Amino acid sequence: xxxPPGGAGDPAKMNWxxxxxxxxxxxxxxxxxxxxxxxxxxxxxxxxxIPSSRIVHQAISKHVVHEVVVMRSGSFDSRRVSVERRYxxxxxxxxxxxxxxxxxLEEVQLPRKLLTRNFSLEAMSERRxxxxxxxxxxxxxxxxxxxxxxxxxxTTQEQRQAHVLLxxxxxxxxxxxxQTILEIQDKxxxxxxxxxxxxxxSALVVCYRDxxxxxxxxxxxxxxxxxxxxxxxxxxxxxxxxxxxxxxYQLGQPVAQLQEELxxxxxxxxxxxxxxxxxxxxxxxxx
Numbered sequence: 097x098x099x100p101p102g103g104a105g106d107p108a109k110m111n112w113x114x115x116x117x118x119x120x121x122x123x124x125x126x127x128x129x130x131x132x133x134x135x136x137x138x139x140x141x142x143x144x145x146i147p148s149s150r151i152v153h154q155a156i157s158k159h160v161v162h163e164v165v166v167m168r169s170g171s172f173d174s175r176r177v178s179v180e181r182r183y184x185x186x187x188x189x190x191x192x193x194x195x196x197x198x199x200x201l202e203e204v205q206l207p208r209k210l211l212t213r214n215f216s217l218e219a220m221s222e223r224r225x226x227x228x229x230x231x232x233x234x235x236x237x238x239x240x241x242x243x244x245x246x247x248x249x250x251t252t253q254e255q256r257q258a259h260v261l262l263x264x265x266x267x268x269x270x271x272x273x274x275q276t277i278l279e280i281q282d283k284x285x286x287x288x289x290x291x292x293x294x295x296x297x298s299a300l301v302v303c304y305r306d307x308x309x310x311x312x313x314x315x316x317x318x319x320x321x322x323x324x325x326x327x328x329x330x331x332x333x334x335x336x337x338x339x340x341x342x343x344x345y346q347l348g349q350p351v352a353q354l355q356e357e358l359x360x361x362x363x364x365x366x367x368x369x370x371x372x373x374x375x376x377x378x379x380x381x382x383x
Contacts, residue, residue: 140286142241143167144231146224151215160214162224164231166250168283177279179250183209186227189249197239204233241287250284251277255295259382262299262375271303290323297323298332299378305339306375314343334361335374 145165152159165178190206207226210219234240254277261270274296281293297320304313317340324332337358344351372380 141169142235142283142287143169144228144235146228149220149224158215160220160223162227164227164250166280166283175279177276177283179254179280181249181253183223183227185249185253186230189245192245193234193240193243196243196245197237200237200239204230204237206230244288244292247281247284247288247292250280251296256382258299259379262302263379265306267303267306271300271307274300274303289327291327291329294320294323294327294329294332295378295381298336298374301336301339302375302378305343310343310346314340314347314349317343330361330365331372331377332374334358335372335377337361339374 146162148163149160161180161182163178164181240246258270258273278296301313301317337354341351341354
């Protein structure tokens, strides 16, 4: 039976494309799909760059610190995040890794310590390239890139500084440092357990709360609580729930479920551990 006028077969109601328009549209779609497919297949890697060094003068000595930039490949990484490390920090990392992965590290050599010309521009440039290559070699080893020791190299010093600031009540300065730490940990997270970020996120919650930013505090708390639950971090969980209940009342949000979870947790494990505030729990990690 023929289609009635105005139906699916009515030329007046159909969208017609010229062969050129159809071909152009298809080509664009294919190109876009190909780009997306290549992006999915491209493995994400961690890249290291040591672009600069500086000499630090002290009362009776001086030393060189190197800027270590951490980047992720496989996606557009627009945020430049870096830390500063001395040669002695690299040496300490190497010794710790050797204790745990001696066989795997047989072919990875830490660049030797310079006994002369340490502070010449040429020596510092050579040292930067050697240390940059050293980090790349470490990351190439699966056991190393998944080791907490590798991740700690990039954040432990800054975490200690942040906690000193937090204990001193300098919450704004601590917040800025913790945000940098979190960005570095975000880049490392593909190869680490999510628990890597629990101390940092918890410290951020404390800073936001004490800076009278309850919305940011509750948002960050909601990010860390599922990790704490999943991995059974009871000390963090009790302190976090207590703070979230207080913030919920302050913001006029429902807290009944959080309050019930906290009550059950405290009833199941009575003791000092579940009675500490989140600030006390956070600070105790770096005392």
